[in-house]
Amino acid sequence: MSVAAEGGAVSEGSGAPQGTDEPPRKEASHGWRLFAIWLVLSAIVDPLYYIFAGPHIPPGRMSSTAGGAVFDFNILIVLAIPVMIGVWVYMAYAIIQWRASKGGPEPEGGPLAANNFKIQTSWITITTVLVLFLAGFGTYELVQPEGAGGGQGPNPIWTPTSNTVLPIQVIGQQWKFTYRYPTFGGFETTQLVVPQGVSIAFHVTSLDVIHDFWAYQLGVKADANPNQDNVAFTTPYQLGSFVVRCDELCGIWHGAMYNNGAVVTKDQFEVWAQTTEKALAANTKLLPPFAYTYTPDANGADGGYYPDNVDPYSKVETYGATQPGSG
Amino acid sequence: MAIDITETPGTDFPGETPIHQPAMRRGSEWLRPHMGWAVVGAVVGYLLGHWFGNIIYGQNTVPQNTGQNNVAIVLGLAFGVAGWLAGIGALTYPLAKLVGREPPPPVPETGWMRYFRYTEDHKVVGMQYLIGVLTFLFTGGLLAMAIRTQLLSPTTHVFGPDTYIAIVGEHGTIMMMMATSAVVGPLGNWLTPLMIGSRRMAFPRLESFSFWIFSAGYLVILSALAFGGFPTGWTGYAPLQTQASGGMDSYLVGFAVIGIGMIAAGFNLACTIINYRAPGMTWSRVPIFVWAVLATCALLTLATPSLLAAGYFGILDRTAQTAFFVTEHGGSSFLWQNLFWFFGHPEVYIMALPGFGLVMEMLPVFTRKPLFAYRVAAAGMIGVALLSFFVWQHHLFQSGINPDMRPLFMLTTELISIPTGFLFLVTLGTLWKAKIRFDAPMLFILGMMFNFLIGGITGVFLSDVPVDVTVHGSFFVMAHFHYTIMGGLIFALFGGLYFYLPKMTGKTMNRKLSIWHFWTFFIFFNLTFFPLFLVGLLGQPRRVFEYAPNLQTLNDISSVSAFLLGASFLIFIVNFVWSQWINPTKSPDNPWNSLGLEWQTPTPVPWYNFERIPVVNSDPYHYGEPGALPVADLGREPLVTAGVVSKEEAVQPGELESPDDTDDFDPRPPIL
Structure with missing residues (x-):
């Protein structure tokens, strides 16, 4: 066995613990062998992944933010594959090469086997560089316009570059989502229809507990908090339908809280929005005026909700009306 | 070459006679406090508290329309826990001191009844913790299989949504409570004094208290099922928590109770490690597992108070109608999320660090x-412990809290x-x-490294905000933390059990069954949780009872594997029962030829651990060094001269035979 042959050659180079990013030490032929196996395997698997699997990674490229998430995911996988291959190759190599055998050499102990300053510092340096690169890369991808599709609270700072942004309010409630279109008279519907190629601002809020608006194929996710406006941006590129699911446990029917949305062309959207606005005009009159958040009606269990600029503890039931002095 | 320390004060040699003579016992053995009385105390306490709660709050409207009185439930549970502690005898000592009387002296016991008592022997507490943790684990495991049964089909239901969500919450909470003590409880308590060369814990009564309140927590969290369960999962998010029915009280009281136990255990272990190290046990010679326990103690004592505060606020919101978490009354639902995760993320490392320590401790052997x-x-474990206080908001990347702070987190x-990652540098x-011997513990070490690598790398994906937009709250997260906690901590725990049970019980575990256990556990663990990464990536949120039909194949692979994973634990149970009771084989004092101080004691370990306080010479990892000093001077040689112990007992460690010269050495590769 080659272990026996090299028994005496342990010195400063012994202990190269890492097949991943580690340049091999001088006289450690185990190190060279591991490095070669690692390099070959990584050089094969990484391009194979990127070419064949990369384009099909969910959630696809239906919108700007979904495409960004997929790109990030693929970069992380491409970086993760060599690390995992490195550790696994090393473990497999150790299991095969350094298993105990009758009459085999005793491992050498002593300070050289217990510590190797070069190996330790290079490990720490390499992982630190890798980690700082990942943090920088993630930050760069996040602070792009639209903020990667995540919920950005009430005052988003990473906003779309486009001047025309369509606001859509998403209201989470046990156990469904409803959508209000403030630019079309504030009608409220259970259908989510968005136009292609237009930047969209989802204003996500909740009437009761915490929900989470997850438009899966659009790559948008934002918590729906009571009394909070949580904004997330995206720009849909492809026509078709997408799934909306609640992604934060909100009670017993959490699993049934989903519906389908649709991306349509701008013209179709205009038609749909104006038709729906007219059809729902009678309902819209009964709704509280559009606001970014709503407070449950404290006067009674009639299911009423008030915009936040109205005193919910008024002695008078003023459903849908603006109170004097409420501004 | 023993140093004569016979004359050193404080290191008196007790020989066969215990330091404390057994007190004169009056009355029956059964009348002294034991677990039976604890059960009686818990029942009486619950009824008393419930009655009292109904008296002081019976006239008020209960907001949840369930007919349950939250005040009565909370007081019942709190009085029940107090009754449990009184019944086990936890209050005897402090109450006696309080009224100025001398408490009864501790009685070192040897019979089996000591496992059902409030004892001051850290080895007994360790065994109690072991049974307690396994009870938690198997209860949670059965609930997990119930979840996977429901998810066999996307639309056909075995349980209604309310039962299902109760099962999900119960599984998550029980497992998280279990995992906080999984390694620190049984092995941390059992091993720490032995590893640092101490005869005792710093606060033995506090240690026993931590176990008995931990076991009370189990009963409290199970009682949630009697009150209809709780719908929030283990995270207990607030507006949902406020509107939930009585089971939520069990969750809040249960977590508070467990939290008190965690703080107690953390203080005791930290004080023991800092103050009770044997002479010569410098910080650079402390076994690495003890470093892991110390880092964990820092988290247990500093992070858990945040959970207690959150639980207390939650209880007040639900009973006294305060508004800590009610937004429309001036509270904030974000407050619970912040407090909970400020505890919750360090808690993740409370679970991970002891596993790291255990793996690194066993590997050199x-x-x-x-x-x-x-x-x-x-340094790595201390670094993890420090940094873990600065990451909690990564659980809230999409929540709208501090969105501009996301690059920092x-x-x-x-x-x-x-x-x-230092774990991998070290391992x-x-x-x-090396010269790797593939005994069962080693297989678990390698399995842990394999699993934790996947768990750790997927953690990097979750920390990247753009990727997190897709995978947050999905089955991807769920698979990730099962890979770190189950694949890391539980693998380390079972490796540690196969490693240390011969010392703890004096009986060898069956090798073949251990290896069968490893392979079934390892294969079905990966088959259960790896598909769930894909399921999450394909858009299935956590904690749902219905999912998209195209995900059924992956879910079914996971479900079937989960049942087989559950069955693999049966192998452990069979092995345990067979090896410990049915066909016990006596284990030698040091079956693995370890240099560790804990292995230099006789088996079974006497209650005073060491005849003499050892003088430590070096760290316990000097393998492969022919001339190395023994790890510690156990002070037996002068005793040989004095005729107290025989020459055979006085053999010093470090002169161990090479393992392949012994008869029982088995060089087989890791195949069955």
């Missing part, structure tokens, strides 16, 4: 090499992977040119 980069390992989260470095 099976590679016959010194632990590589000991200082980096210790992304950075801190990714920074924590540097000290976490891989120790494997280099």
